[in-house]
Amino acid sequence: MTKNEIFENNKVISDETTFSQLYQKPNSKIAGIPLFLTFNNWAKAKIDSTHQAIQNPVATSPTYKPINQKGKSFWQHGISNFLKKIGEPPVIYDPLKTEKSVLRLSYFYFNKGFFDVKIKSVFDTVGLKKGRVNYYIEPGVAYTIDSVSTEIATVVLDSLYQSTQSNSIIKPGNRYKTEDFENEKNRITTLFRNSGAYDFQPNNVSFDIDTIQKKNKASVRLKIGDYNYQKQDVTVTEPFKLYKISDVRIFTDYSAADAKATLTDSTEYKNFKLVSRNKLKYKPFAITDAVFINKGGYFSDTKTNLTSRYLSNLKIFNYPSIIYEQDKRDSTAQSLIAKIYLTPKKKYSFGQSLDVTHSNIQNIGISFSPSISIRNVFNGAETLEFSGRANVGSSKDFANPNDVFFNASELGVDLKLNFPRIVMPFATEKIIPKSMIPSTLITTGYSTQKNIGLDKENFIGAINYNWTPKTNRTARFDLFNVQFVRNLNPKNYYNVYSSSYAALNTLAKNPSYQIGANFYDADGNLTIENGTNQFINSILTQAVPSSVTDYSTVKSIAERQFRLTENDFILATNFSYSTTTKKDLADSDFYLFKTKIESAGSILSLFANATNLNKNTSNRYELFNLEYSEYIKTEFDFVKYWDLSREKVIAIRGFFGIAIPFGNSDNIPFSRSYYSGGSNDNRGWNPYRLGPGSTGGINDFNEANMKLTISGEFRFKILGSLKGALFADAGNIWNVLDNTVDPKATFKGLKDLENIALGTGFGLRYDLNFFVLRFDLGFKTYNPAQNKDRRWLKDCNFGQSVLNFGINYPF
Known part of the structure; x- marks a missing residue:
């Protein structure tokens, strides 16, 4: 079988979702060629029997070679087995699978509202022992919702439904879609369970569809009966109840191995009861701030899930267990006791990692990182982490007069202190409520680099606040971000x-x-x-x-x-925000947007002006004998994936960043500037070798303070875990509003966009599940460093190509 074709009302369609309903598909193709079928056909079917059919030479001949040995030689037996392994056998037409495809297509169209759909299949020969299957679909007219009525037995649930009926997914005039009914069932279940209906389940919702004596219209009746349950072999039916929480009990040191241990300590705090086997080790607010289940409030799935999420985010407990029990003290049987079981992690934990890395600077690096974590440091669920790192690496970009392979090294120590709340001298609950799971991270660190170059010492310190405004959205505010870079070998x-x-x-x-x-x-x-x-x-x-x-x-x-x-002193404040529609790691149809704005030096300039600080001979302020940097920087990063099904994906990325110096600076520090080229950027150029503008990368490490990049990839499956990609990367860097005077390197207006470089190429990726090995070969398709009549394709050859190695996808 060579092809499937689907005709809807005699017009060919190519909708991937419709094609996915078919049980039998032809052999896979690359650029229209069934390459893996060809590999299979090249393999000899029965190599040994082929040689058996050949007349054997006389066994006594000195040139005699046993047939079995010859038949299993590498060139004949080995290669044939290899071709069979990587190839695909021909897909043989199966009438039964065609019938199942017709049935599945019928269900597919029925679920979209085409109740009178007619489908037939025809097998056509297209050559010797080759054929294709044509599916002819006459969907007819889609049914629409004529009216919606309800039959809800429990009065309190009926009242809840009526109050939110405007949010219903099923409305008169809409086309009938089965998925809408499933979504409406889930909406109703979520509504009721978040309003206290603890016993309510999705299977309590049903729909009656009436199409009798109606032309292409359907009347819908929503039915929700009373609660049925078994009690001593008798089925009991009664109205659903809305349960309230009568008690919230938190077991702070629960152990499943010692579940019946005597509880010796108990604390009441803001309508919460904290109990433990030993003396309570936590300040009560550290635990209760993470609990959204409130005494006197209605049972809610959302509050239960949010509590589990927040408690897990504290990083001092294993995943919590939350159960509800009916409160027997309530004669109306409409109260629940919420029990939260917390199992503490060990106070001290040690870790170490050995990593092999690759970056745009280091061709290869080996690093060792030991760490120690101390939990609940101040009895407020804080976490303190000490870590060290030792790294050796190899880079062809560093000066290396002795031709030493590992020509770079780094030693460093870091300290991180995490608070599971916003640490401020004033209340922030109204601005950032605890439902956003806020945290405060204080970090400091020191590292020293030896790279047979300038060598550096790096001191960093930061206070940042993190929170999640909504699901799949994150925000971060760095109140202070300090960096001091000292060059050891200028x-x-x-x-x-x-x-x-x-x-x-x-x-x-x-x-x-x-x-x-x-x-x-x-x-x-x-x-x-x-x-x-x-x-x-x-x-x-x-x-x-x-x-x-x-x-x-x-x-x-x-x-x-x-x-x-020169040594750099940077005191910055920044805010970053990201949002995505990505559901999980396997999601291939989503977008991601990130933005960041950073201001450096402004607070120091305010201080300098307020204290009448004297300027140096360069007319700039100094602190600790250092000219501090002053600039404003903003970035926008957008990624979009389209899933074309059959493991084909189109991915694009756009990035724009600009950093403008002012006041105490007329340029941007090297550590805050932009570069172009490399395995995660424009892959037609090596890192730091593209730009600025049309200069042609004349310096060793080319950087600038403005960057524009647009990249696109078409990703597809080749065989098993081996993937392929075709890509195009466009972009460049420029100097703008700084002290650079070279007109080739500066951006003066839209006309300079003609200096955007274009790199194209192809790549191979091997998916190891936990990460992807990536090899991309990039070509300089449009090189702005050349004269205008030589920019297109003049450097697009293997001699000028760049082989990039990377871990995971570039975006």
Whole structure:
């Protein structure tokens, strides 16, 4: 069988959902070619019997080779088995599966309201021993809802339903859809159970559909009977009750292995009763703040689930168990006792991890991270974590005169203190209610890097607040985010940034720019650092006269050196927000949107102005002998997936970011700037090798303060866990509103969008379930660094291609 075709009212349709109803599908194709069927056909069916049919040579001949051995040789037996393993046998037409497909299509259309649908199948031959199945569908006219009536036996439930009838999914005039009835059943169940109907279940809802003497219309009757249950082998029927919570009891140190242990401690706090086998180890509010089940309130599934979620988020208990029991003290039998069983995790826990990593900087890295967690530090469900990290890595981008494979290393320690609430000197419940599961995280850390480059010390500290405004939405506010970066080896700058040195050294070899033999080595090259510094000083002070162009070049190199070797002090405040429709890891039809705004240095400038702080010779403020950075930065990141079924997915990503310096700064710190290229960006270029603008990546680490990226992928299954992808990445970086003067690197208007680079290519991905190994080959399809008549496809060849290795998908 080579093809399925579906005709609706004699018109071909290609709706994937409709095709998914078919039981038998033809062999898979790539670009219209049944490649894996071809592999199967190349394999010899019975390789041994083929050789048995050949007349054997005389056994006594010195060239005689046993047939069985020859039949199992690699080139014949081995390759055939391999082709069979990766190939697909031909799909043989099965009339029974066609009949089942017709029946399933009938159900499919019936559920969409086409009660009079007519479907027939026809098998057509299209060649020797080949055929296709055509399905002809005449759906007829879809039925619509004529009227909706109700028959709800329990008065209190009927009242609840009538009060929310406007929210009903089933309304007169709508087309009949089976899924609408299922959704309405779930809506009603959620409504009743969140209003106290503890005994109510979805199977208590039924619908009567009447189409008699109605043309293409259906009358719907919603029926909900009274509550039926068994009592001593007798079926009892009575109206549903709305239950209230009479008590909330929290068992703070429950153990299933010792469930009958005597409870020795008990505390009443805000209508909650906390009990434990030993002395209570928690401040009551730390537990009760996580409980949404209130004494005197109605039973609610939503409050139960929210309580479980919040208690789990405390990270000091195992997943909680919440059960309800009828309160026998209530003569009306309409009260429930909520019992919450909490099993504490160990106060101390130790962990360690050994990771192999890959990034846009490190080709390969090996890191070891030990950690210790201390729970309930101040008896308020806080968690304190100490962790360390040791990393060695290899990077071809670092200066490496001794050709050492592991040429980078990092040692660091971090401390994190998490509070399961907003820690502020004033109440925040009205702004961020506890239903948003807020938390406060205080972090600090120190690391030192040795990378045969500038080497760095990095100090960080932050106070941030996290909460979830709604399901699948997150918000974060960093009240303070402090970073201090100290360069340990600035004298090594020109060993690291070799392109800057090369440009400087070329100028220094000009006989008219000679600055003295003691600043050159035996080969006539500038020495690092005395020679380079002396040459720059001579040109900029005009001790050695130079042309305007050469002066500008040297000045640009010197400014870049100063910016990348100066120590950075950043005090920032930022807010980030994300929302997604993704349901789980397997979801392939969703969108994700993230945005962030950051302001740095403004608080320090207010302080400097208020205290009349003096400015330095560069007309800038200093704190601790450091010029602090001042800028505002904003980012927008959007990802969208479309599931085309049959493991085919289209994914796109758009990103825009800009950081504008002002006040105390005329540029952005390297750690806060943008770069382009690499395995998670424009894959036609190596990281830091694209841009800014049309400069052609002339520096070693090219960065700028504005970035625009748009990427798209078509992902498909090749075989089993092996996936493929075709991709296109467009984007670039530019300097804007800073001290960069190179017109090729700056963004002056929409016309500069012609310098957006385009990289295209294909990739292979292997899904290991817990992560994906990814190999992408990118080509420079449109290169803005070239002259305008040579930008398209001139660098689109294997010699200029870039092989990217990554973990998981790029977006």
